Amino acid sequence: MKLRVEGVAVDCLMLRLFDDINEAHMPWLIAAAQRLRALFADALIDLVPSYTTLMLHYDVLRIDGAQARTLINDALRDLQPADENSGRSHALPVWYDPQVGPELSRLARRSGLSVSQVIALHSAHAYRVFALGFAPGFAYMGLVDPQLAAPRLDTPRPRVPQGSVALAERQTATYPQVSPGGWNVVGRTPVALFDRALDGYSLLQPGDRVHFAPVERAEFLRLGGDDTALEALA
């Protein structure tokens, strides 16, 4: 880890900690974010973590840029990575089916696997949540098996239904609410991912691990899932 601190706006500093996407960075990013939140305290307006960076938005009426840089140095001195098991683990039930996951066949065709092999491969791994972004509660997870890596759709869909489970390159995600999107949709989860009633609002948080558990249509419906075909909702 080699730290670079850059001013990116009048009241924002970008901390660059790594140069590549790697699960091994997560315990460091989580530990750094915790220390920074504690040290900045009330002067912190927002801390936006991503794969390799932490962006700090602070209150210029409480601290100036020089003080913020000092706090960053203090926060990161002798930093130890967070416990490997500090994030939560989730098992998200997913109904993998062409009706709600029209790109299952595309991924099968690209990889030379059968649809059931694609499902088995996608659900075999516990993915790490790298970052939240794009929409409230939208968790970028990875890394997906290289055999399933596929580019985004040429033309994004104007409406991807809530709960859609999708892949792009070596990342996977679930859509917390209906939104435009260009990822390859392979299934749907009935679980609410972003809900004002949830503690912390978002079910998934950076550093969490997510395992997709295939379920049959009946179980998906029993859990409250909506089996309306994607095309009908798009």
Add this chain to the structure above:
Amino acid sequence: MSRASVEQSTPLVQLQDGGRFGVRHLGVTQGGAADWLSMRWANWLLGNDLNAAVVEITFGGFALLIEHDSCLALTGADLTATLDNEPQRPWRSFSVRAGQRLHFNTPRQGIRAYLAAPGGFDCSPTLGSASTVSREGLGGLQGDGNALVRGDTLRWTAPTQAPRQLPEKYIPALSLEQPLDLMLGAQLGEFSGQALFDLFNAEWRLDSRADRMGIRLRGPTLGYQGAGLISEGIPLGAVQVPPDGQPIVLLNDRQTIGGYPRVGALTPLALARLAQAQPGDSVRFKPVVQHVAEREYVQLLKRLSTPA
């Protein structure tokens, strides 16, 4: 309790406040008044919390029927507002009486007007803010992300106090004649030399593709020579350059992280001015470094927190 009912509205008339904070790590956008400075002066005129909920009226097409005698404040764009048939200039507070109609018509100068009421408009804040973000279904009168619509009722509960007058010299200049301050940073060093020259010497024309997420600019193509980026946090006012080389200034409802290279970010004052520009207008940029921009921003914030 005072009330006013909405008789006419558009999707661009929304409750806004200072923004939604402390939740951006969850992918929740910042939101808030696009011209934050005019919003704060509107609240200042009534002695409100400076970030209290106001109505952001973009372009006009908004009409209110006042149901109780009260006092309101108006700042930002001149949208040729009328109270009954009496013209109402912005940057002042004014008395309203039950039965009067407040109309916002078409822009004369600027595009976003801010209407404040004593104590702020009532609403149930979602994730700590009244800011309306339709694509996230957050904020607004009912907390569901909807803009104001005909039939809605605006309520405010604070008593009308002696409104303030804003000294002429504090009224922000909305004109675009002076260049906008752009704080250098991010991936600036990986753009071509020609791009850096063009960035600060060309006239940039506002594209019609402009909303609360961002404003596209048209001008010379800015060539980026660096590697592809891994998505990272995006500050308010960031100037990002997608592969077509045409910059986009990112506003309040931008996505929280993104992977396009950036040349820097507009200062808060520059952003407030840009938020009042309309498609077809031209802007220029002037480089500024962080500590200078910070000093000016702090001065501006302190002026707002001092009674006249």
